[in-house]
Amino acid sequence: MSSAPSNLVIAPILIPLLAGALMLFFNERERRLKTVLSVLSILTQMVISLSLLRTVHLDGQTPALVYLVGNWPAPIAINLVVDRLAAVMLMLTGALALPAILYAMERWDKVGPHFHSLFQFLLVGLNGAFLTGDLFNLFVFFEVMLAASYGLVLHGGGLQRVRSGMHYIAVNLVTSLIFLIGIAMVFGATGSLNLAEIALRAEWLEGFSRVALHVGLAMLGLAFLIKAGMWPLCFWLVPAYAAAAGPVAAVFAMLSKVGIYALLRLALLLPGTGAAFGSRVIFIGGAVTLAFASIGLLASQSMKRASAYFILISSGTLLAAFGISTPGGTAGALFYLLSSTLAVSAFFMLVELLEREQDAASGVLAVTQEAFGDSDEVDEEELEVGRVMPSALAVLGIGFTLLAMVLIGLPPLSGFLAKLSILTAVLGPGAGDLATLEGRRAILVVLLLVSGLVALIAMARMGIRTFWAPVEPFTPRVTVMEATPILMLLAMLIALSVLAGPVINLLQFTAADLHDPGRYLNAVLGAERVPPYAGREH
Amino acid sequence: MELVIAAAIGILTTSGVWLILRSRTYQLIIGLALLSYAVNLFIFSMGRLRVNAPPVLDGSAPVDVAAYTDPIPQALVLTAIVISFATTALFLVVLIVSRGLTGSDHVDGREG
Numbered sequence: 001m002s003s004a005p006s007n008l009v010i011a012p013i014l015i016p017l018l019a020g021a022l023m024l025f026f027n028e029r030e031r032r033l034k035t036v037l038s039v040l041s042i043l044t045q046m047v048i049s050l051s052l053l054r055t056v057h058l059d060g061q062t063p064a065l066v067y068l069v070g071n072w073p074a075p076i077a078i079n080l081v082v083d084r085l086a087a088v089m090l091m092l093t094g095a096l097a098l099p100a101i102l103y104a105m106e107r108w109d110k111v112g113p114h115f116h117s118l119f120q121f122l123l124v125g126l127n128g129a130f131l132t133g134d135l136f137n138l139f140v141f142f143e144v145m146l147a148a149s150y151g152l153v154l155h156g157g158g159l160q161r162v163r164s165g166m167h168y169i170a171v172n173l174v175t176s177l178i179f180l181i182g183i184a185m186v187f188g189a190t191g192s193l194n195l196a197e198i199a200l201r202a203e204w205l206e207g208f209s210r211v212a213l214h215v216g217l218a219m220l221g222l223a224f225l226i227k228a229g230m231w232p233l234c235f236w237l238v239p240a241y242a243a244a245a246g247p248v249a250a251v252f253a254m255l256s257k258v259g260i261y262a263l264l265r266l267a268l269l270l271p272g273t274g275a276a277f278g279s280r281v282i283f284i285g286g287a288v289t290l291a292f293a294s295i296g297l298l299a300s301q302s303m304k305r306a307s308a309y310f311i312l313i314s315s316g317t318l319l320a321a322f323g324i325s326t327p328g329g330t331a332g333a334l335f336y337l338l339s340s341t342l343a344v345s346a347f348f349m350l351v352e353l354l355e356r357e358q359d360a361a362s363g364v365l366a367v368t369q370e371a372f373g374d375s376d377e378v379d380e381e382e383l384e385v386g387r388v389m390p391s392a393l394a395v396l397g398i399g400f401t402l403l404a405m406v407l408i409g410l411p412p413l414s415g416f417l418a419k420l421s422i423l424t425a426v427l428g429p430g431a432g433d434l435a436t437l438e439g440r441r442a443i444l445v446v447l448l449l450v451s452g453l454v455a456l457i458a459m460a461r462m463g464i465r466t467f468w469a470p471v472e473p474f475t476p477r478v479t480v481m482e483a484t485p486i487l488m489l490l491a492m493l494i495a496l497s498v499l500a501g502p503v504i505n506l507l508q509f510t511a512a513d514l515h516d517p518g519r520y521l522n523a524v525l526g527a528e529r530v531p532p533y534a535g536r537e538h
Numbered sequence: 539m540e541l542v543i544a545a546a547i548g549i550l551t552t553s554g555v556w557l558i559l560r561s562r563t564y565q566l567i568i569g570l571a572l573l574s575y576a577v578n579l580f581i582f583s584m585g586r587l588r589v590n591a592p593p594v595l596d597g598s599a600p601v602d603v604a605a606y607t608d609p610i611p612q613a614l615v616l617t618a619i620v621i622s623f624a625t626t627a628l629f630l631v632v633l634i635v636s637r638g639l640t641g642s643d644h645v646d647g648r649e650g
Binding site for chain 2: 136140143146147150154159162163165166167169170173174176177180181183184185187188193
């Protein structure tokens with residue numbers, strides 16, 4: 001195979017890094033240039049992730065593309081690995097980032113410095129975390145992502161953001177330390193940081209080393225579960241996400257999925273036997289999270305809080321479905337991940353458009369806009385760019401209804417298909433070998449259906465209160481540029497529903513790869529160096 | 539030496555955990571700093587404790603691996619120190635902003 005595709009593997013990290021760094025050289029007034037750079041960078045990343053996905057999916061020979069950083073031989077080099085799961089997650093990141101940045105163009109990138117740079121660095125962290133095949137690098141990319149997210153969660157300022165942002169930062173700093181302890185213990189037990197090599201060595205460990213490895217993995221799992229928002233580690237999430245600016249919250253929908261991704265990857269890879277590590281804990285945690293988030297959703301008065309609870313519902317469902325630990329369940333859960341992340345992201349932006357008229361936060365926005373100077377310029381530009389959307393309430397109402405259908409899981413949209421495929425994996429033909437997990441299956445089925453009902457009640461109440469019987473009638477002033485990203489995400493959701501066949505097919509291959517770690521190990525440990533140096537070994 | 543290191547890590551962790559459970563932001567940040575010291579020492583000790591063993595290979599003589607200490611934890615500690623240093627600095631700024639906005643150094647921004 002030619003070396004070109006494997007060099008592309010590092011591009012999703014380099015492109016946003018360069019774009020973000022380049023933007024630091026320009027003054028905040030060069031907003032249009034920064035926006036163009038941002039959009040170009042995200043588009044390039046999407047094209048590259050698509051080509052990586054095509055290469056990995058269509059080429060049956062190589063389940064994973066491996067890039068050896070510095071061209072060191074396989075287990076020594078820090079490696080970047082693209083398998084189907086990583087490629088799908090890269091695509092999803094791009095699909096969320098593009099609408100978020102377009103949405104921010106209209107208003108949010110003006111209320112604080114360096115929005116676009118921080119956004120690009122967040123993408124560096126996200127893409128890096130999905131690509132890396134090395135435990136310590138996973139930590140480094142987590143930190144890059146978190147450092148950027150600290151800036152973004154405070155973007156726009158204001159009391160609410162600073163207060164919940166401080167809790168967010170404190171919790172994540174402690175999480176990072178737990179993550180480091182886990183890495184140190186795994187390294188102490190196996191003497192390696194390369195995921196594939198750790199998986200190989202884990203099988204041969206005995207006595208105290210084995211215990212140390214398991215404790216280390218449990219610490220890592222704890223760190224990932226805090227990120228994913230498993231109950232009782234999730235109390236920081238709702239205030240922070242509800243206070244964050246719309247486009248920031250929209251892309252933060254992906255942040256909790258990084259925790260889920262890392263958990264899935266490590267749980268299935270590291271024991272080296274294909275049986276998920278700690279699947280019972282993950283299942284119970286997921287189930288309780290789902291129950292907790294459903295109650296929270298019913299109790300939440302503001303729509304922003306409700307959308308944050310949808311993140312928890314999504315995390316809970318994913319954890320519970322992964323806890324069943326069968327390829328079919330994993331494939332269904334991955335489809336649910338795509339569908340729910342896109343929907344929650346769109347919902348965050350939609351809710352902001354609806355609530356900002358009635359909300360006290362819009363007052364804060366006006367003040368910060370003034371604090372950053374040149375309010376006249378902003379007004380001029382808004383006149384220039386901001387064409388007001390005709391019949392905005394109707395468009396938002398239809399968008400709300402469609403998103404509600406996805407989030408609740410009503411047919412015919414992707415939310416229904418996702419839940420259906422999880423239920424099929426649990427109940428349908430071929431589930432017979434799950435007899436030992438009778439209890440878990442029953443709990444999962446009940447919780448999935450009940451959480452759907454709860455979401456239906458909550459969404460119906462919100463819809464009636466906002467569109468049919470508002471306390472004070474209002475017409476949201478929405479510009480075309482603000483509505484477009486939401487429509488883009490809706491189009492993606494509809495495409496996901498229409499193309500569900502091929503997508504589920506892809507995800508079934510993905511799940512099969514995950515449940516057969518041998519393929520990943522072979523690809524990573526058998527990776528060959530680029531020619532000029534490879535010959536010198538002999 | 540093992541006992542001293544283990545005790546040091548234990549005391550730092552205990553103090554750190556106690557401090558981050560306190561209600562003042564200054565105690566929180568000192569607690570985080572102590573915890574990160576403890577974690578750094580812990581990473582260091584995971585490479586096994588050796589005295590008088592260099593981490594960098596000496597290319598002039600034939601290499602006897604047993605004469606060297608494991609260099610990887612040292613590199614990891616360096617990275618971890620830099621990262622925790624940067625995030626602590628950032629957190630300090632947020633604490634000061636919070637103090638300015640709320641007029642209180644309580645972690646919830648209000649007393650009680």
